[in-house]
Amino acid sequence: MTLGEGSTPLLPARRLGAELGLSRLYIKDEAVNPTGSFKARGMAVAVSVAAAQGVTVVAAPSAGNAGSALAAYGARAGLEVRLFLPEGTPAPFLAEARRLGASVTLVPGSIADAGRRMRESLGPADRGGWFDMSTLREPFRLEGKKTMGFELYEQLGGRLPDVILYPTGGGTGLIGMWKAFDEMQAVGWIGEERPRMISVQAAGCAPIVRAFREGRGTAETWQDPRTRASGLRVPASLGDFLILDALRASKGEAIAVDDDALAADARRMAAMEGVDACPEGGACLAALRTLVVGGRVGREEAIVLFNTGTGLKYDA
Numbered sequence: 001m002t003l004g005e006g007s008t009p010l011l012p013a014r015r016l017g018a019e020l021g022l023s024r025l026y027i028k029d030e031a032v033n034p035t036g037s038f039k040a041r042g043m044a045v046a047v048s049v050a051a052a053q054g055v056t057v058v059a060a061p062s063a064g065n066a067g068s069a070l071a072a073y074g075a076r077a078g079l080e081v082r083l084f085l086p087e088g089t090p091a092p093f094l095a096e097a098r099r100l101g102a103s104v105t106l107v108p109g110s111i112a113d114a115g116r117r118m119r120e121s122l123g124p125a126d127r128g129g130w131f132d133m134s135t136l137r138e139p140f141r142l143e144g145k146k147t148m149g150f151e152l153y154e155q156l157g158g159r160l161p162d163v164i165l166y167p168t169g170g171g172t173g174l175i176g177m178w179k180a181f182d183e184m185q186a187v188g189w190i191g192e193e194r195p196r197m198i199s200v201q202a203a204g205c206a207p208i209v210r211a212f213r214e215g216r217g218t219a220e221t222w223q224d225p226r227t228r229a230s231g232l233r234v235p236a237s238l239g240d241f242l243i244l245d246a247l248r249a250s251k252g253e254a255i256a257v258d259d260d261a262l263a264a265d266a267r268r269m270a271a272m273e274g275v276d277a278c279p280e281g282g283a284c285l286a287a288l289r290t291l292v293v294g295g296r297v298g299r300e301e302a303i304v305l306f307n308t309g310t311g312l313k314y315d316a
Contacts, residue, residue: 001048001076003034005041006147010155010304015272016285020292024302026161028148029275030309035096037278037309038148038173039069042141043133047073049140050131056080057130059122061107061114063169063230064093065309070133071100082122082130084114089230092313110225111169112235135170136238142176149180152304153189161195162301165287167280167308168199168208168254169234171243178246195304197252199243200280200287202227202259207236208243212254217241228259229279231308253296261286266311279314281307 010026017025030038047070050058059082060070067083074081081102085094086109097104105121107114115134122130135141153160160181166174174197184190201209205225211218219240225233237243247254259279266282269275277285284305291297 001051001073002044003040003072003076005033005044005144007151008032010152011273011275013273013305016269019272020288021299022292022297022303023300026302026304027269027273027275028152028304028306030148031276031278031307031311035065035068035072036313037065037069038145038306039065039309040072041147042066042144042172042176043069043073045144046133046138046140047077047079050133051077051079055131057082058133059084059118059130060133061085061111061118063111063233064089064313065231066135067102067104068093068096068100071097071102075101082118084118084121086110086114086233090314093230096313110233110235112221135172142172142179145172145176146180146183148173148306149177150184152177153184156302158189159302160190160193161304163198163297163303164195164306165198165200165284165304166306167229167232167283168201168243169231169237169280171199171208171237171239173306173308174199174246175239175242178242194250197246197250198287198291199247199252199254200283201254201256202229202232202262202283203256204259205233205235206254206256208240209254209256211240211244212247217244219244228314229262229283231278231280232283255287255290257283257286257290265289269307270311275307276311277307278309278311280309281305281311
C-alpha cells in the first residue's frame with residue numbers, strides 16, 4: 001500500500017548554518033510525507049504486509065503521528081483501525097485519525113498507559129481478531145524507517161553525513177537508519193565509517209539521555225513524562241538497547257533540551273528556513289546549539305537535522 005511516502009527533501013539550511021557558523025547544515029524534512037510525518041514510511045510497509053497476511057483489524061497506541069499514519073494506510077488497505085491515544089494528545093491528531101476512519105480511545109497518562117489499555121481491551125477472543133502494530137512489536141515498521149538512511153546516502157551523492165541529530169521517542173527511526181548503514185556496508189557501498197548519531201529527547205522525558213550518561217546498556221522507565229513534544233513523551237522504548245548501542249558505536253551522544261528551547265527553535269526553523277517544524281524537529285536544532293557551544297561539531301562537517309513532522313498539528 002502506498003500514498004506516495006518517502007523521497008523527502010534534504011534542504012541546505014544556509015541561513016541557520018550561517019547563524020551557527022556551520023557551512024554544511026541540512027534539514028531532512030519528513031513533514032512532506034502523507035499525514036505529515038516520517039511515520040508514513042513504517043506504516044506503509046507494516047500495513048502492506050499485514051494485509052497480505054490476511055489481517056483485518058490493526059491496533060496501536062500512539063502519541064499522535066503513528067496513529068494518523070496507521071489510520072491512513074489502514075483505510076487504503078480496507079482494514080479496521082483501532083487507536084489508543086493519551087488524553088493529552090493534541091486535538092488535530094485526534095481529528096485527523098477520526099477523519100481517516102479509525103476508532104479512537106483516549107487513555108489517561110502516557111503512550112505506555114495507552115499501550116497497556118489496548119492490550120487489556122483487545123485479545124484473541126476479540127471480534128475478528130486483531131494485530132498489534134506497536135513500535136518494535138512487529139518487524140516491518142523498522143524496514144520502512146530505514147529508507148531514511150538510504151535516502152541520505154543518495155541525496156549526498158554516495159556519502160553519509162558526519163553527524164545526524166534525530167528526535168528519539170520509540171527510536172525506530174534511529175534504529176532503522178543504523179540498520180540501513182550496516183546493509184550498505186554489506187553490499188559494498190560504504191566501509192566501516194558511520195555518522196555520529198545524536199539522540200535528542202525532551203528534558204521532561206529523557207530515559208535514553210539518562211541511560212547514556214550513566215553508562216547503562218538499557219534505559220529505566222521515565223516516571224511522569226512531561227513535554228509538549230508528543231512524539232518525545234515516550235517513557236520507555238523496547239529498542240532502548242539498540243539505540244544506546246548505536247550511539248556508542250558511532251561515538252555519538254544523547255542530549256536533552258527543555259520545552260522552551262525546542263518550541264523556540266521550531267519557530268526559528270520556520271522563520272529562517274521556511275520549514276514549519278514540529279516541536280521534535282525544533283528539539284534537534286536546540287540540541288545542535290548545545291553541540292556548537294561545546295565545540296563538539298566541526299564547521300565543515302555535514303550535519304543533518306531531522307524534522308520528523310509538520311508543525312501544523314500543534315498549537316503555535
